[in-house]
Amino acid sequence: MSAVETNETVAAIVVAAGRGIRVGGGVPKQYRRVAGQAVLTRTLAALAAHAAIARIQPVIAADAADFFQECLADLDPAIRARIATPVEGGATRQMSVRAGLEALAAEAPGIVLVHDAARPFIRPDLIQRAIEAGRxxxxxxxxxxVTDTVKRVDEIAPGIGRVTETPARESLRAVQTPQAFAFGPLLKAHRAAAGQDLHGFTDDGALAEWANLTVVVFEGDGDNRKITRASDLIEADRAFSSHPDPSAGAPAMTAYVTRLGTGFDVHAFTEGDHVWLGGVRIPADRGVLAHSDGDVALHALTDALLGAIADGDIGTHFPPSDEKWRGAASDQFLAHACELVRARGGKIDHLDITVLAEAPRIGKHREEIRARIASIAGVPLSAVSIKATTTEKLGFVGRAEGLAAQAAATVRLPEEEGA
Structure with missing residues (x-):
């Protein structure tokens, strides 16, 4: 008889409330991007690829709402529909898991899987084994x-321990997630531990043991590794570079080469009442003299992307001698360059623009410009940066005769493309 006799519904809790700063970079590891998507995005997609999981309950840090929304934006709408509104985690992993359990309590699934956000390599067959073992x-x-010999030690000095035991490794297992439980008993165990002010359990299996539940170990997956160090992020980036279907199993290995392209554009002022910068119409006391709309930011960025893939410049693709482009909106130029990158199997990692002008000031328009460029390029907002500077009254910019922009674009191309 199954351990779960009535409700066979399966839910999954994804624990993503940790700071994960050991990998460096200032951003928690679950939000770091590998092959263009956040680690958490890939973990959510892998779990959602299993049809038996009816609901996915994320648990995030209180200040991570924006990061999480960026993760959701990269997911298919059908996947997003199965992901519940995230709940706020606690100071420990145990507290975060309990927060996820309490969020599921109203519907009380039969089985709950608890999975680490930083394990994006989870395969469908491992999820299936977890569900069956939980039931x-x-x-x-x-x-x-465990393939290495393990020693139990007593520390006798900093970094020095006296060996007290060498357990037989044949009986040892390195434990992973997802861990699977009958929902009711696990929630009860968490509540009991919290009631006794016990918050140090780093693994739900250990908490279940404390609650006198019988815990079994089923076959894990050696490739279901956890991202912990910076080198793990590099390896994950390489592994996910082929953008596999999550239902297909482990990601294929495809090597990518990083390319950096730069661009520069300048336009003189003329009569008018606005300028276009980064796809945004900005009121000004003058306009710019240009064949198209004269958006120096988008023109420079278009050239940067074309430079990164060694495919000419904006004039090659959109010649000013062609009347077709007279007065044209520059967003189509940038969109075309982005499409050329993707047509080669490439990925856009970062777009950076600096506007050089005495006026107009772009400070209050900065976020609107970032959002517009992100939308045109199809990249997350976090992948777009725009800055502005003057030239200290020097040159044509300093004399307020015109404005300019320089840009840099970082892309990755499959190694055979980059060779």
């Missing part, structure tokens, strides 16, 4: 054999 035993964790 059969009520408390089950995946484990893989």
């Amino acid at each position: 059969d035993h009520g408390a089950a964790v995946p484990g893989v054999p």
